Amino acid sequence: MDYRKKFIVATDEKLRLADIDPDDTQDQGSDSEAADLTEQYRQKLADMQTLLYAENKRALLIVLQAMDAGGKDGTISHVMRAMNPQGVSVSRFEAPTPEERAHDFLWRIHSKVPRLSQVGVFNRSHYEDVLISRVHKAIDKATCKSRYAQIRDFEAELLDNGTHILKFFLHISKEEQLARFAQRLEDPHRNWKISEADYKERAFWDDYMDAYEEAMGATSTKHAPWFVIPSNHKWFRNLAISQIVAETMADFGMKYPKPSVDLAKIRREYHAAAVAEANGKKKKLKG
Amino acid sequence: MDYRKKFIVATDEKLRLADIDPDDTQDQGSDSEAADLTEQYRQKLADMQTLLYAENKRALLIVLQAMDAGGKDGTISHVMRAMNPQGVSVSRFEAPTPEERAHDFLWRIHSKVPRLSQVGVFNRSHYEDVLISRVHKAIDKATCKSRYAQIRDFEAELLDNGTHILKFFLHISKEEQLARFAQRLEDPHRNWKISEADYKERAFWDDYMDAYEEAMGATSTKHAPWFVIPSNHKWFRNLAISQIVAETMADFGMKYPKPSVDLAKIRREYHAAAVAEANGKKKKLKG
Numbered sequence: 288m289d290y291r292k293k294f295i296v297a298t299d300e301k302l303r304l305a306d307i308d309p310d311d312t313q314d315q316g317s318d319s320e321a322a323d324l325t326e327q328y329r330q331k332l333a334d335m336q337t338l339l340y341a342e343n344k345r346a347l348l349i350v351l352q353a354m355d356a357g358g359k360d361g362t363i364s365h366v367m368r369a370m371n372p373q374g375v376s377v378s379r380f381e382a383p384t385p386e387e388r389a390h391d392f393l394w395r396i397h398s399k400v401p402r403l404s405q406v407g408v409f410n411r412s413h414y415e416d417v418l419i420s421r422v423h424k425a426i427d428k429a430t431c432k433s434r435y436a437q438i439r440d441f442e443a444e445l446l447d448n449g450t451h452i453l454k455f456f457l458h459i460s461k462e463e464q465l466a467r468f469a470q471r472l473e474d475p476h477r478n479w480k481i482s483e484a485d486y487k488e489r490a491f492w493d494d495y496m497d498a499y500e501e502a503m504g505a506t507s508t509k510h511a512p513w514f515v516i517p518s519n520h521k522w523f524r525n526l527a528i529s530q531i532v533a534e535t536m537a538d539f540g541m542k543y544p545k546p547s548v549d550l551a552k553i554r555r556e557y558h559a560a561a562v563a564e565a566n567g568k569k570k571k572l573k574g
Numbered sequence: 575m576d577y578r579k580k581f582i583v584a585t586d587e588k589l590r591l592a593d594i595d596p597d598d599t600q601d602q603g604s605d606s607e608a609a610d611l612t613e614q615y616r617q618k619l620a621d622m623q624t625l626l627y628a629e630n631k632r633a634l635l636i637v638l639q640a641m642d643a644g645g646k647d648g649t650i651s652h653v654m655r656a657m658n659p660q661g662v663s664v665s666r667f668e669a670p671t672p673e674e675r676a677h678d679f680l681w682r683i684h685s686k687v688p689r690l691s692q693v694g695v696f697n698r699s700h701y702e703d704v705l706i707s708r709v710h711k712a713i714d715k716a717t718c719k720s721r722y723a724q725i726r727d728f729e730a731e732l733l734d735n736g737t738h739i740l741k742f743f744l745h746i747s748k749e750e751q752l753a754r755f756a757q758r759l760e761d762p763h764r765n766w767k768i769s770e771a772d773y774k775e776r777a778f779w780d781d782y783m784d785a786y787e788e789a790m791g792a793t794s795t796k797h798a799p800w801f802v803i804p805s806n807h808k809w810f811r812n813l814a815i816s817q818i819v820a821e822t823m824a825d826f827g828m829k830y831p832k833p834s835v836d837l838a839k840i841r842r843e844y845h846a847a848a849v850a851e852a853n854g855k856k857k858k859l860k861g
Binding site: 363364366367368370371372373375376378379387408409410465468469472475476478479481482483486516544545546547548550553554556558 | 650696720755756768832833844
């Protein structure tokens, strides 16, 4: 099953999230059945990242968006952990600081874009500026539409300069969110995460769905696509995202760089002596 | 075995690296025997990092220094990968750029120090400014001594503001380095890493050892200690470093933050209704 084809949002699609079942697990029966496959994709992800790092010709930006408790942190912990931390940077975007507010909304985003050879992961992103900002009417409809265009141009410029982009919406149901909040209540190690604001925000659930539908339809492009990942089942979310990221990277057609030195010369000049010396030592020991 | 006690460099110690066997594996017989123990410390490391992140009261800076092929990259890949990438940032310090050179040597370092709740890993560090700079006579002895003092003050200020520091020298033999270079020659995926400069730098091996001995003796303090890790055996290096980092973090005595909300009120106001509703549904279904 190619989850890229299955879960991609078509450009300008009139997306209806209500038609996408967050409980969907496609061809996979259960967590334990999918475990081997997920592990294969995690390994492929690690291999591809090693290659991205060695090649040093492009970067990959992974955008994670979701409602509270939708699984952004979990995806980073389970999927992104497969990669070498030397090649990954995670940026978390919270409410903007006064300095960030004093700039255009893409300013703080641009500064966190991964450099060549790196995978950058955004836990929330510039999309908050057309989601929470729209839901709470900080911007009007026209401004929101301009921002879609600004985002498309920004992402196109990134790609033209070697930064590939994959965007994931982790799709959970409103009931699943409440169930996850309840788990936080029962786990003393996660009590501190509970905020009453998260509960109050549930009143805006439908507005958020509308904002996501419109934003994703307007900004899913061939080279910076959105994927809606059914995420009520964490194990399926991890499987689908690892596959999509690993297969996308495999399609880059990356190659290890050619050596910049003459290997035969290096062998002769620096290793032959060591071999001779080692042989000499052996002879001496024997003699 | 407490490797912290075993491998720590005492303040002002007249360290002699020639007296420390890079093949040492202490009480551990083999890779396979040590594997369970290493995995335990990796798990402990992951737990402690989760706690560091939740507590949000301090940071940890891990400095890795070694000769070429000494295992800095391998340590990051094997030990640091145990942690959640959301809580880790790895900074690699190469030859300074013109802008970096136009500032004091700690300027670029300071900008990469981890924020509260994060683990920062330095692949090379400000110590290059008293190592390679000293070996190649870019600075004189007096400047080098001043830098030791500046480094001590800088690290003391970091600690006073909540950033703990652990510094590791990955100690390999000159022969092991050549053997690792030879492995790169035989592995087509690593040929691109070979640089003739790395071979030429071997002529300065003894000068580097002198510079390391002096620098570590002068800058190993109670709160920012140096550890010399025997690193000819990669598996032992990984075990020792995971143990030292995990046990150090365990000694912080960190605690999960108390919830900022009244849990009973949250249960009553937001979950009771859901429970009632769910019960209602059940009744309906039964009825």
